[in-house]
Amino acid sequence: MDKRSKHLQQWIDIYSDTLLNSALFLLSDRQDAEDIVQNVFMSAFESYHSFQGRSNVKTWLMAILKNKVAEFYRKKYRHTGNIPLDHYFDSEGSWKHDDILQDWNEKDDNLLDNNDFNSVMAECMDKLPLKWLIPVKLYYLEEKKAASVCQETGLTTTNLWKILQRSRMQLRECLEFNWFNIS
Structure with a gap:
């Protein structure tokens, strides 16, 4: 050898x-x-x-x-397809559900230390469309700068910010339904 x-x-x-x-x-x-x-x-x-x-x-x-x-x-x-937004926005581009913006309880200060919460968060992230999941992981989990994420994914800066904002909204809705409303 x-x-x-x-x-x-x-x-x-x-x-x-x-x-x-x-x-x-x-x-x-x-x-x-x-x-x-x-x-x-x-x-x-x-x-x-x-x-x-x-x-x-x-x-x-x-x-x-x-x-x-x-x-x-x-x-x-x-190589992924288009992202359907009709669940979140109506034909005029307005939010369908205003309740997605409700305040969370402040009792849950250390959620990232909670294994059950992390499990729910992982499930919610897996529900993101692939075109959203990739930039979210690169930007938030790998803590890459926006320019780097844009370079790696081929997104424009404006598109990246829109995807990150929509991803946060979907994650928030998922967490509210699967964590905050049941805990």
């Missing part, structure tokens, strides 16, 4: 779980996450000669992972 193959096998043994967990967080689909991690290791094998050890192996592999995820989203985002 040559040096490159030996190192790659060690990296697979050491970093597979970490990369898979990160990919699952970013993609929310186990099959896609496993495919991305496999692609990460294939890319690492192919570009082994370019790794000069200036950074930690994990850092290098995570950078490859983030690039693969961005590439995945770019491809997937460009």
Whole structure:
């Protein structure tokens, strides 16, 4: 076994779980996450000669992972259909349901520490149209700047802000129905 193959096998043994967990967080689909991690290791094998050890192996592999995820989203985002808005807006573009803007109880200060809430939030995010989910994850979960999200998804800045605002409204409605009205 040559040096490159030996190192790659060690990296697979050491970093597979970490990369898979990160990919699952970013993609929310186990099959896609496993495919991305496999692609990460294939890319690492192919570009082994370019790794000069200036950074930690994990850092290098995570950078490859983030690039693969961005590439995945770019491809997937460009191949999704139109987003139906008729659930939220009438034919004149006004909100159909004004009650979506109701105030939430202030008793729930530390919701992100609540596993049940996080589970409901994940379900609500999964209900977002793919064209909305990708920018939401990139902007809010990966904390990328708007310019970076626009570059990765091919959106204009105006379109990004509209998508983020509509996503927040849909998430709010879902959380109100599935969390705040039952808790």
